[in-house]
Amino acid sequence: MTAANPAMPAAMDEHFILFQQLPLIYGRVPKVANSSVKAALTRLLDQPPEEGYRTTADALWRKGTHGETTMVDAVEAMQRRSSHFCFSFVRNPFDRLVSAYNNKLIENDTLSTAMQRMGLERHMPFRRFLEVVVATADADLDVHLLPQSSILCIDGVPVPGFIGQMEAMADHWQLLRRRMRQAGLPALGKLPSKNVRRAGETDLTAHFSDENLISLARERYREDVELFYGDHDLYKLARGQLSVTPTPLERITAMLPA
Template sequence: MSPAGPDAHPDAHPDPLLFRTRPGNRRRLTPAAQAEVDRLAAAGEQSAWLSPLAYNLTISHSHRFVWYRVAKVATRTIRHHCETHGVSMDVDHAMRIRYPLASFADYFTFAFVRDPLDRFVSAWHDKVVDHNYYDFDTATHERMQRVEEFARWAAGQDLSAVPGTDQHLTLQSRMIDLNRVDFVGRLETFDRDFGEVCERIGAPAVPTAPKNQTAPGGRDRQVSQELRELVARMYARDYQLFGYPPPA
């Protein structure tokens, strides 16, 4: 495939060590890294040098991994483990980043997912019941204290749109580059699966429970049939791809 820009070159892949987020701003790339991404993008959409879609990424050059972060799925736990065990996060908390594919072709890539119903209820508790994250007016926020009301509102969003949909509600399958991910762990078997990730990246595997998790199988699974049906429709692709049984 021919490069589309006059200055493009088939081997013009950036040094992966250039790809970092800014000190003091863990969400944004450094100017040099952003300039390189912009240069590759300008070279032509057909070059296949950048991922076609944008993802929320954490990248370590020292431990050679790319982590596709899925909000509400042990992100604080994984990040805390890295921080406390000397795992550098050169791209710390980048949001909606198209990344240079060839530069990370030999990095280990992973993600974690969870039952979509548990994830949705967890997002509702955190972002609606405990906070007014979506900035609803007073009357609407009061109405959204019923999870079914919030689910009806969420069902009106395009949950595959990134950017566009809030990361806490986006389809998990959209938050992961499914064509390039090496390992997808589950929150329900977190100790075992994260232990495997730690072994692959050369980090200590210390048993740990996910932080700030809405417990699966507890009171939050005692939900109405309406909620089950709404979540099953909204997250049908996640249920299908990740093998979770749809809520019945």
């Protein structure tokens, strides 16, 4: 999978928050503690965000921080990775998919325009939802359903130098804070708890009740599984049964002092 489809509007390709005065980039992935991470990042702003913007919204980081941040695509983020500390977090693809389904199709009163264009409907059966997602090209997916590899990678190569996993968020957040200190960046602080809707992954088995559903999701999110969760058994992954504490994906860059 490639990072950007040239037919897509530029703003839809911009998944990375670039700080203008700090050598810092965050690759935001919806449904992966994104709201909490963004809330933490507001502490690094010199001025409070402009009124009328939510900290969770990309629009804030694009044009609501008095010019302190902007959003860039994967190509520009890649070009800056030798001079900037770039980080992100990923999530078990099966769990992220169920989270998007529950939140966007079951809990919310309306569907996003992108989901309507896909042909999704509120309260549609999970099996039919998955079939629609599988049949939809990346360029036409709502961002909450876009593969994490499509957001964070260029030709299968991850852009961020630090990629933590949501399943080990507490440990990986602490490690991220340590890596940022080593890179001379300001203290990030504790991770706030924002938009937490599902406690654990106990509902995965009910959604992935047969091998056909697991195979469909695995094929659609193949790169996510292989790049970020390749050391886990597929069927345990589909049931949220991660057997070991995951290790963050790290690439040491010139940002770290000698």
